[in-house]
Amino acid sequence: MSQRCIVFLIADTGGGHRSAALAISSAIQLLQERAAGNGDIKRGERGEAEVAAGAWPGPSNGAGAGPEMAEGEETATPLRLEIVEAFEECGAFPLRQFARLYGPASRYTPGLYGLIFHLSNHPGRINEVQQLLSPLMLKRLEQRLSELRPDVIVSAHPLLNYVTVAALRHLARPVPFLVVVTDLISAHHSWFTEGATAYVLPTEETRQLYLARGLEAGCVHLLGMPIHPRFTLPVxxxxxxxxxxxxxxxxxxxxxxxxxxxxxxxxxxxxxxxxxxxxxxxxxxxxxxxxxxxxxxxxxxxxxxxxxxxxxxxxxxxxxxxxxxxxxxxxxxxxxxxxxxxxxxxxxxxxxxxxxxxxxxxxxxxxxxxxxxxxxxxxxxxxxxxxxxxxxxxxxxxxxxxSRPQAAFDIARLILSYLPPPGQPGPWEERQAVAQAAIAKMKGK
Incomplete structure (x- = not known):
């Protein structure tokens, strides 16, 4: 069975974006290990969830149960999970410095930061910002995606969505692109762009914001805010x-x-x-x-x-x-x-x-x-x-x-549902598969 790849795009402007990606990726690992018959968690030196042989523990203290088997999870697909800090890995100057400025700006000049947030929270201004930022990242992002060859891409940062849609369009690869919104109510307009395959939203308020911006209602999944699977463990x-x-x-x-x-x-x-x-x-x-x-x-x-x-x-x-x-x-x-x-x-x-x-x-x-x-x-x-x-x-x-402690598992299942079926070519293999089928058909005549 060929290995599949899921790429998480983040930017370290605050810890929440990386934390969301880690929560979902850990949930995916646990679901895959459960499907393979190894569902217990042990804690690693850095506190991240690691998988060991055994059974996933049940609920305790109202914190929620562990992952249950769902339809389609009988077998585990070999997976590679990659977290890409897009500004650092793909951004040219001054994008690489942007993430480093977030902490000092929000801490020492919060009023100015808030003013910029509100002034930019408009479709026209977002388009202007993206036209400015995208050229500083687009080519390197295309190159990084071509290297990783993801079967699914997940964004956990609002400033990465427009450029990712543009990169996939330029690469002409039908890679499913999911956006996980991590703001509970005041979601910035930059979160929402045409061209994403699906949106995962944490609250009804963010769903209403999404619909008010005229995007496809069928792309929305109201699943909650992802938190680390260790919050579902008994204590x-x-x-x-x-x-x-x-x-x-x-x-x-x-x-x-x-x-x-x-x-x-x-x-x-x-x-x-x-x-x-x-x-x-x-x-x-x-x-x-x-x-x-x-x-x-x-x-x-x-x-x-x-x-x-x-x-x-x-x-x-x-x-x-x-x-x-x-x-x-x-x-x-x-x-x-x-x-x-x-x-x-x-x-x-x-x-x-x-x-x-x-x-x-x-x-x-x-x-x-x-x-x-x-x-x-x-x-x-x-x-x-x-x-x-x-x-x-x-x-x-x-x-x-x-509370929705199981949100990371629900989001993980949604992401896994977009992987190509076993035995089918992925988005980076489709052209080759089509060409080979055409050659075989010609030889058969």
């Missing part, structure tokens, strides 16, 4: 997790997360909780921000609340299940991970433009609030964690209702 009880983490069993736990780069006002939030002497204990995740980690470690002795400080972690499901509430910036991935763990959310901030809709999503669905100022954060925690609070239970139930 220990809250009591056991707190014991493992060295936490007090009864004192409420507040999990503070700043994203992969450790941004999001973590230090200000910790200081506000400490100064208010709230009866809580803290789990603080600084991500890859080593400077912030060292700073908080140095200041920890002055705090009025017990706390554990961690850097980049690979056990986020366990941390979320041990907590009573999460304080985080409005990244869509972290929001949906928290929902999968039935965890109420307090948003400490957002990137103007692209993350504004995520705040709306959290508040409209009754799973959390925005608290950008220290006093707002303290008040939100007091209301949520006071003894006998009905608000806490309401938000837990709303999170349970809203």
């Amino acid at each position: 220990a009880s809250r009591e056991e997790l707190r014991e493992q983490l060295g936490l007090e069993p009864e004192r409420p736990v507040v999990l503070l997360v700043g994203g992969g780069e450790g941004s999001g006002g973590l230090r200000t939030a910790v200081e506000a909780i400490s100064q208010a002497r709230l009866p809580v204990q803290l789990l603080v995740v600084t991500g890859r921000n080593r400077r912030l980690y060292a700073q908080l470690q140095k200041e920890q002795g002055k705090w009025q609340v017990p706390a554990r400080i961690m850097g980049f972690v690979t056990n986020m499901p366990e941390l979320m299940h041990a907590a009573d509430v999460i304080v985080t910036k409005a990244g869509p991935g972290t929001i949906c991970e928290a929902l999968a763990c039935n965890l109420p959310i307090i948003l400490s901030g957002y990137v103007p433009g692209q993350e504004e809709g995520n705040v709306t999503f959290v508040e409209r669905n009754g799973v959390g609030v925005l608290a950008r100022k220290p006093q707002q954060l303290v008040r939100a925690l007091q209301e949520l964690l006071e003894p006998g609070s009905t608000l806490l239970q309401e938000r837990i139930e709303n999170a349970r209702r809203l």
Whole structure:
């Protein structure tokens, strides 16, 4: 059986695009291994899902079940999965520098970033931007795709969709092209372009945006936001997790997360909780921000609340299940991970433009609030964690209702459905197969 290839196109402007691609690719690997009879997960050194012999574990703590066999999954097709950072691998100057500027721009000049987002969120302006950007990437993207010869292409970034459609048109290859939208409500117009085979959308709000832009309704699949398959694995009880983490069993736990780069006002939030002497204990995740980690470690002795400080972690499901509430910036991935763990959310901030809709999503669905100022954060925690609070239970139930922990598996199945049937030529082999058939037909006459 010939090997098939699935290519994921991303750009590291924020961690959410790579995280979505990793979540889906891990789900594909697990579905394939399950079809081959090896469905268990073990954790690798970097925390990514790895496959080992055994059976996929069942549901636990409401986090969802593992992948079930679906029609057409009886046998596993040999697969090669490639994640391409398109700006770095295919972009000419200054595209390669664009991804590196996202973090500083969104952190230090958020107002300007938001203004650019809104001014560019229009079909005419998007066309102008694409006419400017596409020549800086098109030829190298064509070359990279010709090297990889994908049977399916999946984009997880809005600025890569127009140029990918153009590249496939120039290459004259009928490769199915799927777009996975990772914004919960305020999806930028650049996500949507004619020529994509299918769109995977996370919410009904994004589906309505898609339809309002006049694109084909039959191409839409409302499957949710992909999060890593480890969020469907069973975990220990809250009591056991707190014991493992060295936490007090009864004192409420507040999990503070700043994203992969450790941004999001973590230090200000910790200081506000400490100064208010709230009866809580803290789990603080600084991500890859080593400077912030060292700073908080140095200041920890002055705090009025017990706390554990961690850097980049690979056990986020366990941390979320041990907590009573999460304080985080409005990244869509972290929001949906928290929902999968039935965890109420307090948003400490957002990137103007692209993350504004995520705040709306959290508040409209009754799973959390925005608290950008220290006093707002303290008040939100007091209301949520006071003894006998009905608000806490309401938000837990709303999170349970809203969560879609299986989204990565549903998206993986959709992608696999676009692979050529076993024994049939792929999109890069079709010309050769047609030519060979014509030659054989001529010889038979």
